[in-house]
Amino acid sequence: MARRKKVYEGKAKILYEGPEPGTLIQYFKDEGAPGPSSEESAAAEGKGVLNNRLSEFFMAGLNAIGVPTHFIRRINMREQLVREAEIIPLQVVVRNFAAGDLSNRLGIPEGTPLPRPIVEYYYKDPRLNLPLVSEEHIIAFGWASQQDLDDIIALALRVNDFLSGVMLGVGTRLADFRLEIGRIWDGDFMRLIVADEISADSCRLWDLRRPEGAPASEPGPMADVYSELARRLGVLPSNVTHATKPTLIN
Structure with missing residues (x-):
């Protein structure tokens, strides 16, 4: 198998040359990307797999309602085929x-x-x-x-x-x-x-699903947000380990 050429690597993803001109392969890492004013990052085993599934869910949904995205299709547990964009x-x-x-x-x-x-x-x-x-x-x-x-x-x-x-x-x-x-x-x-x-x-x-006794008017951060959000949306893979909370926008 030919070695793929890396185009870019950030904190949360790696981009490789795609199989056809104008495409890229986007690989989701377990490391996190900080928010606009944060220097913190989150790393959790299996986070990249879950973010791949979640991003596929949201991007495909946007495509379906006519909002253009770079998403073409998911390739495997950690990779997507996307359109190259400036x-x-x-x-x-x-x-x-x-x-x-x-x-x-x-x-x-x-x-x-x-x-x-x-x-x-x-x-x-x-x-x-x-x-x-x-x-x-x-x-x-x-x-x-x-x-x-x-x-x-x-x-x-x-x-x-x-x-x-x-x-x-x-x-x-x-x-x-x-x-x-x-x-x-x-x-x-x-x-x-x-x-x-x-x-x-x-x-x-x-x-918004607060524990019993907690005020409904005071929502808090979602515990174990990666796997919990994937579970609620019905995209949780069966073989992903526990992941902890992400870095959020500050």
Whole structure:
């Protein structure tokens, strides 16, 4: 078997050249990726397998409702075949409830519902610890155009509607999540797609199924979020070991 050429390796995934031009193989590691303002990471045996299944579930669901993603198909327990895309150097964060960094910056108590979903942008440069940036920064430095930003917001809000509904249906609240957006070309036509992954690593999830005696109005973090979310969504593989909690968006 020919040795595959590695294209990129991050904290949570490895990208290899795909079998055909314009494709990549995305391999999910057990290590974690930190949130926009966190230097922590999570590592748990079997986490990559679960995140592969979860990302497949969410990406395939988005494809089915007409939200374009890079996902083509799952290859095996840890790998997906995806479309190659030029990644815009932004982490796009959608917030439904105050938590983490937003609570700290603005003094809003954690758990407060926001008046509407808020979309934030973080510049993807690990040396700078992913700083929060404005649309003015993004346009001025050429990371994306105004039309790109309009399309990114539209994509992010559609993803938010989909994920929020799916999570609520299995007793889970989506407080916030992060996305990466990529550009692909069909001839001379460019369009934006959802890329990277959507998994327990990229979402802040609160459990609405509270233990007996706990106030229903005070949801808390989901215990063992990888396997529990996979179990609730019906995608839990039978041979995956216990995994612990992920690093969430701060």
